Amino acid sequence: MTGTFADWDFTAVITAGGRSSRFGSDKALALLRGKPLLRHVADSLRACPTRLLIAPAGKYALSGWKVIPDTRPGEGPLAGLEAGLRHAPTEWLAFTGVDLLGLTPGFWAALAQARSPAVRAVLPLDRMGRPQPLAGLYRRDLLGHVTDLLDRGERRLRLAAPSEHCVCVSLAGLSSALRNVNSPDDLAALVAETASPSKQ
Ligand SMILES: Nc1nc2c(ncn2[C@@H]2O[C@H](COP(=O)(O)OP(=O)(O)OP(=O)(O)O)[C@@H](O)[C@H]2O)c(=O)[nH]1
Numbered sequence: 001m002t003g004t005f006a007d008w009d010f011t012a013v014i015t016a017g018g019r020s021s022r023f024g025s026d027k028a029l030a031l032l033r034g035k036p037l038l039r040h041v042a043d044s045l046r047a048c049p050t051r052l053l054i055a056p057a058g059k060y061a062l063s064g065w066k067v068i069p070d071t072r073p074g075e076g077p078l079a080g081l082e083a084g085l086r087h088a089p090t091e092w093l094a095f096t097g098v099d100l101l102g103l104t105p106g107f108w109a110a111l112a113q114a115r116s117p118a119v120r121a122v123l124p125l126d127r128m129g130r131p132q133p134l135a136g137l138y139r140r141d142l143l144g145h146v147t148d149l150l151d152r153g154e155r156r157l158r159l160a161a162p163s164e165h166c167v168c169v170s171l172a173g174l175s176s177a178l179r180n181v182n183s184p185d186d187l188a189a190l191v192a193e194t195a196s197p198s199k200q
């Protein structure tokens, strides 16, 4: 992994207020290798000094994480980001969801190293070369911009990172970091690959 945990000066935010309609049951609680998906993601961020879970009060028990309810329930991950930006005590936050199953401490450390004073967001590029806004670092001063978007009726998370202030990181060797589980088939495929890694 790059850097040390002592360098982790950003707040962890997992947005977990989704409906899991494609999954058919709460995917945050689905198991991969005997562990809920939510805990897999949380473990990648365990070194952060403050950890926030954007979710309805009492829905999840995640030790060491403070639950912040949505201010705009059901409005999607952009609204979850707004809540995280509002409550983060640090300049930067690491923002993600419950269903990206390849995230590791090394992934977050690589993003953290790409920050600079002119940068307000750091996003990884997926296998197709597209920025993935659901696993990024965001600077807290994006709150006004994100609130404006939501107030205008915008719900696309990718608009949270202004392109002129966003750095995209290409993660050689970490191409599976952004593995997304939206359906039971996605999870079954991941389980099968974990059982036979040579087929990846
Ligand atoms: N706080 C919050 N998080 C959300 C909301 N909608 C989605 N999310 C989270 O955003 C991440 C990505 O969600 P999606 O997979 O796109 O949506 P989902 O609603 O969970 O699932 P689908 O109903 O199948 O689209 C997950 O971690 C969700 O829990 C919301 O309204 N509020």
Ligand SMILES: [Mg+2]
Pocket (backbone or CB within 6 Å): 099, 180, 181, 182
């Ligand atoms: Mg998803």
